[in-house]
Amino acid sequence: MPEPVRCRACRSDRGEIVLDLGEQPPWDRMPLRDAPLPDPVAPLRMWLCRRCGLAQLADDVPVAEELHGVEPLAFAAQSDRSVARLADAGLVRPGGRVAEFGSPHGESWLPRLTGRGMTALDPADPGAGPADLVVDVYGLLHEPDQRTALRRRAALLAPGGTLALQLLSLGTVLREGQWYDLRHGHHAYWSLPALDAALRGHGIGLHRAWWYPLSGGTLLVTARAGAEPDAGARRLLRAEDGLGVRTAAGLGRLQAAADGTGALHAWLVAERAAGRTVAAYGAASRAVPLVCRAGIRSDLLAAVGDAAPAKQGRRMPGTDVPVVAPAELARLQPDRVVLFMPELADEVRAELPGIEAAGGRWVVLDPAPRLLGRVAAERSAGRSPGAHGGLRLPS
Known part of the structure; x- marks a missing residue:
């Protein structure tokens, strides 16, 4: 019988699982591009302590040293x-x-x-x-x-x-x-x-x-x-x-959101059927469960661009989607680029103007995929490029 979960803050064992993502590859083990699949996986679950209210990892999994990224x-x-x-x-x-x-x-x-x-x-x-x-x-x-x-x-x-x-x-x-x-x-x-x-x-x-x-x-x-x-x-x-x-x-709403990743997969299938190439930007840790939960492979997502040299030449954990340099991403001339970190929209669009110059469009998950307006149109409308609205201060 497994040991009961104990709270990392108050040591209580009174709590429950509120989010279960199943078996997921550790995000910090980003394999080299030619490393064979499958990758190791481990349970990824959130447990809520009823006593002190801390939401926390239910399972401890050894993690490797994170690949050094570039601070946006x-x-x-x-x-x-x-x-x-x-x-x-x-x-x-x-x-x-x-x-x-x-x-x-x-x-x-x-x-x-x-x-x-x-x-x-x-x-x-x-x-x-x-x-x-x-x-x-x-x-x-x-x-x-x-x-x-x-x-x-x-x-x-x-x-x-x-x-x-x-x-x-x-x-x-x-x-x-x-x-x-x-x-x-x-x-x-x-x-x-x-x-x-x-x-x-x-x-x-x-x-x-x-x-x-x-x-x-x-x-x-x-x-x-x-x-x-x-x-x-x-x-x-x-x-x-x-x-x-x-x-x-309240936290159960996260499970409902996680279970809705089929919409991303369906959108990618529709884009492929329409003859459009889709890539992404931002090989961040939060992108790993997004890609894996949605069952995305390189036939649907051509590549993920990232500015960190340590990540380039690797692939997203749990899938064969390669991680490439921003310049290589631009050379692919994708029709759509999904921003896994939408807060980077302004700087990434400024760094990679060739994406839109070649007719490509940037996409944010909101939570369903949504195309951003083109830079020129946004500027003429008086908005900053990359603005995608809806940033809300809690009232």
Whole structure:
């Protein structure tokens, strides 16, 4: 009999599976293009703790070191905005001490912070001393033991210090139907209400939360000892609780979204029948369950372009779809290019004008495939190229 799932934060075994993607290949093992199929697979399931409300991976699967990607301009711009916001809040001060818990999904904030006069501490050094500011940039979700991870971050704070976390909240995942954000090696999916409760268990309280449109809704959250949520944070807390982020019924909508990937497969079949070649852009981790769940092969999707040299010459895990350089993607002259990361629309279209110049069209999943307007038409209409509407701030 299998061992019961225990919560990574509160250690309770009271919970249930709310999203089951079946057997999936680990996204971090991107095979070389000529490596034979099939690839190894493992269960990919989300379990919701009834006690503390943390949604989390039900199964631990060993993960390899992630292939180094190229940080998109949109992500770098978000980092700039977040650091500027912290500075405006008086949390970035010359002479202050900062420690960072980072992740493979973005560049470090330390150069931005030390450039403003802060001194960097190494959180792995037990003699480094307390920090006035502890930042976590998408790092928390990579920690298998969430209780220990939160304790480490809280314990590193100096008296009066602030913890700042940037994360994609479960509220965004649920609101936007982003079931494909469930990945091996991404252990915790915090909603803002569950995170607030967990932080208070470690002696610090949620103070502020700012919403940004990146990836459908990225949050920058601050917490410190004795703090209570301000008006903006309370509004976001209510919005997420209203979505049902701590209930099995609410999160069950993710399963329904995942079960709807047949629409993508059907669209690709129709495009092939119409004589059109379809490719994609962005060999990101979130693209792996999209491709595999929909049963997509290279007869339907010719290639996936990606700017990261480490990924080029490989294939998407679980399928024979090759990963190619952007220039090779352009040479294919595809009729349609699906953006697996729609937030990259502006910069990718600017980098690859030949796609549209040759008559091709960019496509976003919304959730069904939808063609973006052509750049020239969007400019004449007064919209920025790549704008695809619908970025909503929770009310």
